[in-house]
Amino acid sequence: MRVLVVYCHPVETSFHAALHxxxxxxxxxxxxxxDDCDLYAEGFDPVLSREERLGYHEVPSNQLPLKRHVERLQWAEGIVFCFPTWCFGLPAMLKGYFDRLFMPGVAFDLSDPKNVKPMLTNIQRISAVVTYGRPRWVAWYMGDPPRKIVTRYMLRLTGKQARVDYHAHYHMNVATEPQLKRFMQRVGSAMARFA
Structure with missing residues (x-):
């Protein structure tokens, strides 16, 4: 399978770097x-500019600023997101990736606004490896936006045909070495049987 890994963490010595x-x-x-897409290492610009926003609905010219990223997304049959949760959301870099890349003509067909059609039907498999500083119940209380983006939004963009899994480690602020090791093994096993 052709797998796009979208990694988002600025620190190369972090636990998340090891997970990546x-x-x-x-x-x-x-x-x-x-295809390993390390957003920080590649210097991805997460800012949706005024010009991009004005041309957002102009397919296919809206894709020009991110042509290479569009090609990588369209090449993939599977996608794995690897990121920490900050302020109960996606890191700004990853949020900008979604804001800029998941546009009309790439992620969805908006030619009939009353009947938006998914366009990421090439994606058959979605997975995420996510860490949280707080416990699961706090993420749940806050609505857990990262989980919903991966398990609901991404799934809709594939026409609800992809298989999705979400690997989360909660309460990193008090995690012990044995807990981190178990999570690392769980992630490794999940990727070894990714299909």
């Missing part, structure tokens, strides 16, 4: 063709 490497290692070992 575990994701890549196990996907490749399982024989998948992997």
């Amino acid at each position: 490497q575990e994701v890549l290692r196990n996907l490749r070992a399982a024989g998948h063709e992997v």
Whole structure:
């Protein structure tokens, strides 16, 4: 399977950086063709400019500023998001990736606004590896936007045909080494059987 890994964390020594490497290692070992999109390392600009917003509905010229990212997304059969949760949401860099890339003509067909059609039907498999600083119940109380973006929004963009899983480690602020090790193993096993 062709898998796009979208990684978003600025610190190369973080636990999430180690998770990212575990994701890549196990996907490749399982024989998948992997495109590793490290948003920070690639210097992705998350800001939707005035010009981009004005041309947002102009298909296909709206895709020109992100042509290479559009191609990578359209190439993929599977996608794995790997990111921390900050302020109970996506990191700004990743939110900007969604704001700029998931546009008309790429993620959905808006030619009939009353009947929006999904366009990411090439994506058959979606997964996420996510960490939270707070416990699960607090994320639930806050509505857990990252979980909904991956398990609901992304699923809709595939025409509800993709299989989705969400691997979350909550309460990182008090996590012990054995807990982190177990989560790392869980992520590795999930990526090893990603299909």
